[in-house]
Amino acid sequence: MTETQPFELELSPRPGTPVLRRVVRGRVLRPDRSEVAAPFVVLTHGYLAFMDWAFLPALAEALVARGLAVVTFNMSGGGIGPELDEFTDPAGFAHNTYEQELEDLAAVAGAAAEGHLGPLDANRAGIWGHSRGAAMCVLHAARLRAAGHEPYRALCTWASVASVGRYDLERLEEWHREGFLWVTLADGRRMRLERDLLDEFSPRPASLDVEAAAAALDLPVLLVHGARDRSVKPEEARELLEVYPAGRAELVVIDGVGHNFGARHPLTESRPPLAQALAVTAEHFARYL
Template identity: 35%
Template sequence: MREDFSFFTHSGNKIRCSVYSNNKEISKPCLILVHGFKGFKDWGFWPYTAEFFSKNGFNVISFNFSHNGVGDSLTDFDELDKFSENTISLEVDELDEIINAIKEGSCCNLKCSSIGIVGHSRGGAVSILASAKNKNVDALAVWASVAKLDRYPERQKKEWKEKGFIEVLNSRTLQMMRLNVTLLDDIEKNKNTTLNIESAVKKLNKPFLIIHGEQDLTVPVEEGKLLFEFSDKEKTDFEIIPATGHTFDIVHPFESSNAKFDKILNLTLNFFKKNLFPEE
């Protein structure tokens, strides 16, 4: 069963959420699904993923970051002004707040025995950064995650700083989406401290699953390998999925799953069953 609702962060930003649960009265592991850049909770594989884990014994929470650009429509980029003002630090802070609210029971009215996170693409990096500092996270899985946030060529950075913004094309909607220089400033200012992914991975100290498509052109598989290199091998599993790319052959609007994505779901399910459910 899906229930949609909204809540406001301590900064007054609106977070739109969906909860998938077969029985909210029972205390059980909760999974938080974290979308990436130009992503949203109702994109492509996310509702299917949420339903899959809900049917397999989890409470599942998916949400939109307040400045991801998608407003009350839930599917259209109709808040491009907010999108232009977004930063990585804002997303990390919002995820941290969501984790705490879910653990305390002040969000979603869920009873969570433990908390796991699934982050995709840039959402993987945000999930790593939040999980490294939040003790309420018990296990973390990332799909096609970036391993570095300072990923822009110097020529592009120069233009970005001179103009105060750059524009990126959304190839699906054909919208030109503006990114203000505040995003670049945030990354450059904090890349060696609060936004240092290498440091965050090294201090995770919790079960960690890395899954990456072998043919990912958006975030090359080398970044998945780099995350594994940073990690504690005794606590980390790394899976490369052959012959698939950044979204694992899933499109939006969602049409159907496939053998590769089903494998990813089952690998992730087994990981969380092992690390979030109490031993019987």
Template identity: 30%
Template sequence: MSEIRKIPFILEPPHGRAFSADACFIPDRKPKPVVVFVHGFKGFKDWGYWNLLADYFAGQGFVFVKLNLSHNGATTESNDLVDMEAFGNNNFSLEMTDLGVLLDYLTGESCSFREEIDPEQIGIIGHSRGGGLVLLKAREDARIKAVATWASVSHMNPGWGEEVIARWQQEGVIYNLNTRTQAQMPLYYQLYEDYAANPDRFDVKQATAALKQPLLIVHGAQDPVVPVSRAYELLEQKPDAEVYIVPGADHSFGGSHPYSKTELPADALKAAEKTVSFFRKNLNNG
């Protein structure tokens, strides 16, 4: 097999905060379907085994593109979550814009690996909150031809109750503990304001019900973070979706950060194999 090439690139959305992305593929100058991977809350593109996942998809004949959402806390110099001010100023509108900018790049003439991709055949995977995000984006953007979710949420509101919202508004910020780094990560009230101002646009179930693209729902049977019941909530909205529940799998399908092994976790490999099969069926050239 030819050697996999990794092409890093930086994009700058209209909001002005640049973000990093990279593309992995086997260079053969033949158009290949694209799979975009979107991380979740407190996630980043080089977390755990995501680079191994990119290599796996590249080896299966795809161009695998992953990004750091612009306000996830990473910077263009560091892939870990080091910018708490940016993290606190994140919101769903910004994330939707970031995905749009990436899709513009992939379908435009300025793409630095243009000869390797088929811009008419783009699939997308979202993990955890990223799953909700890609469902929202796919409803709005027909350039996305197939959607897969891994351990996806079924709503973007994680359970902000009236008391939390009132305190949030009064204090301007709430904090979320990063159990990996022990950092208290700020969430400024503007996040809730953005969510509340766009109730229909950010309704994951509504987006799933309206989805025209084929959908694969992958979830771990023992997910302690996003219960497997969320997968069935999505299925209720789109009964023709494919569902794959990985027996015994947790939220990250066996991964952690840092991840030092050279092979995908067994559960992640199962999820990846199922997802590759799904995209081969639903993307031309796959």
């Protein structure tokens, strides 16, 4: 049986935005042995997703089944409100940035390592991310290493992007011209992105260089990618594989699936390709944690 513990972390809103309250909401899932400080994995969702999106609960269950605890959360600027699975925070979404997501991730990982989220073994931690969330994991881990901290024993990325600011020229021109960008959600609703994110990545700062961050890491890395991914092509995964230090990274390409590994939200069944992705990921963390 899995033990579940919700948590909230209150962070300071970024100056100059109309966002009055910035909250990271999440939960910790543990194997049913709460008195033991379990090894754990931090799960980082991607763009327009959340901690209960599609395959994320299935991944959490797969990790818990291997004796690992899971720390999963919603980004404070992902647009998700206190309902945890509804886009009810347009202001937060509009002013979200990569640096804010990195702050969110650092706050969650720090709270876990410092014992604020219950009995977790800070010496046996791993980190996982999907798509944009994967890039945030790479940047986050590299920043910690540059500061002299190496809290993670293993990293796994699904469909990782190799760069930030992945918008086509037409969308970028519209964003510059209008001062905001409309983003269409899966249900057809639209939410605005203000200039905050655009102004952050337009100079292409070295602090957001995903490939440089990957090259600076020294831990076991598993890259999982769909062979039919149109959003982030498999060739990009192969390029990332070459960036990581020699012998430290492995790429698993899952046949027949795209960016979301055949999963839709809500997930009603786990087909063989997704099951394969879950299995290799759980094995990776069980091996190194």
